[in-house]
Amino acid sequence: MQKDGSSSEAPSNHLGRVRHRKRSSEVSQDANKTNGANLLVNDRNKYKSMLIRTYSSLWMIGGFIFIIYMGHLYIWAMIVVIQIFMARELFNLLRKANEDRQLPGFRLLNWHFFFTAMLFTYGRFLSRQLVNTVTSDKLLYQLVSWVIKYQMVICYFLYIAGFVWFILTLKKKMYKYQFSQYAWTHMILLIVFVQSSFTVANIFEGIFWFLLPASLIVINDIAAYFFGFFFGRTPLIKLSPKKTWEGFIGALGTTMFSAFVLANLMGCFQWLTCPRKDLSTGWLHCDPGPMFKPEYYPLPGWVPHWFPWKEVPIMPVQWHALALGLFASIIAPFGGFFASGFKRAFKFKDFGDSIPGHGGITDRMDCQMVMAVFAYIYHQSFVMPQSFSVEMILDQILRNLTFEEQQILYEQLGKIFQDRQSMLT
Amino acid sequence: MQKDGSSNDTPSNHLGRIRHRKRSTEVSQDANKANGANLLVDDRNKYKSMLIRAHSSLWMMGGFAFIIYMGHLYIWAMIVVIQIFMARELFNLLRKANEDRQLPGFRLLNWHFFFTAMLFTYGRFLSRQLVNTVTSDKLLYQLVSGLIKYQMVICYFLYIAGFVWFILALKKKMYKYQFSQYAWTHMILLIVFVQSSFTVANIFEGIFWFLLPASLIVINDIAAYFFGFFFGRTPLIKLSPKKTWEGFIGALVTTMFSAFVLANLMGRFRWLTCPRKDLATAWLHCDPGPMFKAEYYSLPGWVPQSFPWKEVSILPVQWHALALGLFASIIAPFGGFFASGFKRAFKFKDFGDSIPGHGGITDRMDCQMVMAVFAYIYHQSFVMPQSFSVEMILDQILRNLSFEEQQILYQQLGKIFRDRRAMLP
Numbered sequence A: 001m002q003k004d005g006s007s008s009e010a011p012s013n014h015l016g017r018v019r020h021r022k023r024s025s026e027v028s029q030d031a032n033k034t035n036g037a038n039l040l041v042n043d044r045n046k047y048k049s050m051l052i053r054t055y056s057s058l059w060m061i062g063g064f065i066f067i068i069y070m071g072h073l074y075i076w077a078m079i080v081v082i083q084i085f086m087a088r089e090l091f092n093l094l095r096k097a098n099e100d101r102q103l104p105g106f107r108l109l110n111w112h113f114f115f116t117a118m119l120f121t122y123g124r125f126l127s128r129q130l131v132n133t134v135t136s137d138k139l140l141y142q143l144v145s146w147v148i149k150y151q152m153v154i155c156y157f158l159y160i161a162g163f164v165w166f167i168l169t170l171k172k173k174m175y176k177y178q179f180s181q182y183a184w185t186h187m188i189l190l191i192v193f194v195q196s197s198f199t200v201a202n203i204f205e206g207i208f209w210f211l212l213p214a215s216l217i218v219i220n221d222i223a224a225y226f227f228g229f230f231f232g233r234t235p236l237i238k239l240s241p242k243k244t245w246e247g248f249i250g251a252l253g254t255t256m257f258s259a260f261v262l263a264n265l266m267g268c269f270q271w272l273t274c275p276r277k278d279l280s281t282g283w284l285h286c287d288p289g290p291m292f293k294p295e296y297y298p299l300p301g302w303v304p305h306w307f308p309w310k311e312v313p314i315m316p317v318q319w320h321a322l323a324l325g326l327f328a329s330i331i332a333p334f335g336g337f338f339a340s341g342f343k344r345a346f347k348f349k350d351f352g353d354s355i356p357g358h359g360g361i362t363d364r365m366d367c368q369m370v371m372a373v374f375a376y377i378y379h380q381s382f383v384m385p386q387s388f389s390v391e392m393i394l395d396q397i398l399r400n401l402t403f404e405e406q407q408i409l410y411e412q413l414g415k416i417f418q419d420r421q422s423m424l425t
Numbered sequence B: 001m002q003k004d005g006s007s008n009d010t011p012s013n014h015l016g017r018i019r020h021r022k023r024s025t026e027v028s029q030d031a032n033k034a035n036g037a038n039l040l041v042d043d044r045n046k047y048k049s050m051l052i053r054a055h056s057s058l059w060m061m062g063g064f065a066f067i068i069y070m071g072h073l074y075i076w077a078m079i080v081v082i083q084i085f086m087a088r089e090l091f092n093l094l095r096k097a098n099e100d101r102q103l104p105g106f107r108l109l110n111w112h113f114f115f116t117a118m119l120f121t122y123g124r125f126l127s128r129q130l131v132n133t134v135t136s137d138k139l140l141y142q143l144v145s146g147l148i149k150y151q152m153v154i155c156y157f158l159y160i161a162g163f164v165w166f167i168l169a170l171k172k173k174m175y176k177y178q179f180s181q182y183a184w185t186h187m188i189l190l191i192v193f194v195q196s197s198f199t200v201a202n203i204f205e206g207i208f209w210f211l212l213p214a215s216l217i218v219i220n221d222i223a224a225y226f227f228g229f230f231f232g233r234t235p236l237i238k239l240s241p242k243k244t245w246e247g248f249i250g251a252l253v254t255t256m257f258s259a260f261v262l263a264n265l266m267g268r269f270r271w272l273t274c275p276r277k278d279l280a281t282a283w284l285h286c287d288p289g290p291m292f293k294a295e296y297y298s299l300p301g302w303v304p305q306s307f308p309w310k311e312v313s314i315l316p317v318q319w320h321a322l323a324l325g326l327f328a329s330i331i332a333p334f335g336g337f338f339a340s341g342f343k344r345a346f347k348f349k350d351f352g353d354s355i356p357g358h359g360g361i362t363d364r365m366d367c368q369m370v371m372a373v374f375a376y377i378y379h380q381s382f383v384m385p386q387s388f389s390v391e392m393i394l395d396q397i398l399r400n401l402s403f404e405e406q407q408i409l410y411q412q413l414g415k416i417f418r419d420r421r422a423m424l425p
Helices: A009-013 A024-033 A035-070 A072-093 A097-102 A106-125 A127-133 A138-149 A151-168 A175-205 A208-231 A245-266 A316-330 A333-345 A361-383 A388-400 A403-424 B009-013 B024-033 B035-070 B072-093 B097-102 B106-125 B127-133 B138-149 B151-168 B175-205 B208-231 B245-266 B317-330 B333-345 B361-386 B390-400 B403-423
Strands: A235-237 A240-244 A295-298 A311-314 B235-237 B240-244 B295-298 B311-314
Touching (some): A072 A106, A072 A361, A106 A175, A175 B333, A208 A240, A208 A245, A208 A361, A240 A245, A240 A333, A245 A316, A311 A316, A333 A361, A388 A403, A403 B403, B035 B072, B127 B138, B208 B240, B208 B317, B317 B361, B333 B361, B390 B403
Antiparallel strands (some): A235 A240
16 A cells, blocks of 8 residues: 555555455556556545545444443443454454364353453442442342352352363364463453453543543544654654654644643533442433532733633643543553554454454554553542552442441441540540 | 373372483383383382472472461462462473574563562552551551552553563564463463462461362372272373272362361461461461351260260361362362363473472462462352451451541441432332
């Protein structure tokens, strides 16, 4: 494909790939024949592919905005669907058709582990939300509490069942293939579930903490493309020859600026900033907290008098957004480099072909995955600093004591505090 | 080697391996010459190897008993040492000398990830013990609390540093090897650290919960060997041709009986049953809890009058020990099958040769690893909730949390109760 001097990996790599996948030989033959007629053909195909690509991008962005509007539960569902498709792409990637024919039911094992991982991660991260949802029905509540209490045992036995099943289906002369597939399954599930469970945990803390990092990655991609297109000259890394330093630095500046502005924009909506305590879909009202309350900074003296605003409202969250933007520009692209290197190592062009013009779902999600993990860890450590001990003991109380016992504990604690107060005075 | 009709994987597999490793050709030649002289040579070598094997077994058991006597901190140190050796064995297993020469510093990356994993797992599992140890020194306490608070961020950035280092070290034509090594490193660290961190968590709950499962695995191994030796006839599984059903069932009964008896024996020692709240090495005093208080059951009528005891004292923990014994006999051997299949798939005899007569450390630990994870999950799900009560948690709160943290906990509890009441109709 022609080099557009672009710096973003996505547009040029997949340019015309869908259309040309079956006719790449034809195109190269044409190129060897006549130059003039060739340029016209290539141009027409290039525009056609760019159209397909833009079309699917619009659909993706539109669908995404719709899901955001619908709410937390639907975003969770969207993430689960993305997970399933990504896992299916990756499972199919390194399988060999010959060996598979001799191993019936081996594919099923992968999905068994997938189901176990899903039960485990969402059970851990959404247990409190789940409990809060079913408080109305007494029987359902008992069932859900029981499942949560023994969640670790249930998941462990499901895993052991898969482990034993794997060992019992080991077939002579297929050992190496089966063990490699087993390790590959574990790696896939690790990659897919760590980042998506962190994403879901972030969502229920407030859609803001999912939307902002995801948008920053997209902005970084697009900005890097345009800066590379216009100014790109020095190559960045041997792995992705189309990326340039100019694109990288331009994208860094753009992303940090957008992070600052977007955080302010998004912070105005309660739908985005309020945490969701249960699995309902109703409208949210809450006190957003000090993070989203604007503080007013008077503008410095050198700003001219006719400037209409005398003060600048800045929410504390915007400073955090700067950190997110910095990470999105500097570290998150390494997720893309990792995926490129991986594809080069095992010699295939795309992870799949679910999305016309873009490749597979994993191709779109490679940088998002790295960002999602960082956003979760950043949020847990700096935005919502919870003492580890408090969290642990609270978890113990809610898991192991009944409602009555919790009330008793609460009353006794209150009494102890009162005694302590009266002793001081 | 001759078949002793044994059913235990280890004795016959490694029989004479050390002695014969360099002289296998010689022995087979001898076998082809004179049968009489051959038998004598083999016998002498077989007894020599059995002697080596018994010698190293005794050293291992002696060292183990000594460590148990020294206490929790030393057991933890022993486990860390075992981890390092096991990781080194496994790292070296699938490396290829050619490629490695072209990649200087690649080995170092493995140990970087190892260090990160160690910081993460022990930081999570031993944070409270660590905090309790340094309460004396104000500065050290601040430092340790800060470390624990930002533990997730620190470990994450260490991991990202390794990730970026890996990508920057990718070399053309070596991609496939490097990516395979990267995946292999992750699998090794997963295997090594999940089970050892669970083991350490168990130890600090009481050495009993580490000693009993480990002993049950050893007893199961030895019992299976002897039952197979005397009664072994029907093969158990194609993967390990020397194992027999008779050995399996005999070992099952023996293990469950020993579990019942051993639990009673071990339950009498405070050193084994008391949890360790800090990282000191002093003697322990505590109230063992209802789990280790003997209950008296009167013997049924059909027992003859001559029997000296009229009642049987049974600790409640013995029933839990039965469950541990059942798992140790039925599921834990699959860890050994997994290791056998793995060695067969990648065509090597042992994981290493650290222990004379036995092979590598991973050879000894394969069943122990599966058991350790089960013991931790069983303890967390069934043993700990039973010993929970309002008084215990209240005690924990008052002892482990600072005043501010207690207030935070109280407020959070109150908020949860209000949310809960708001949910109900």
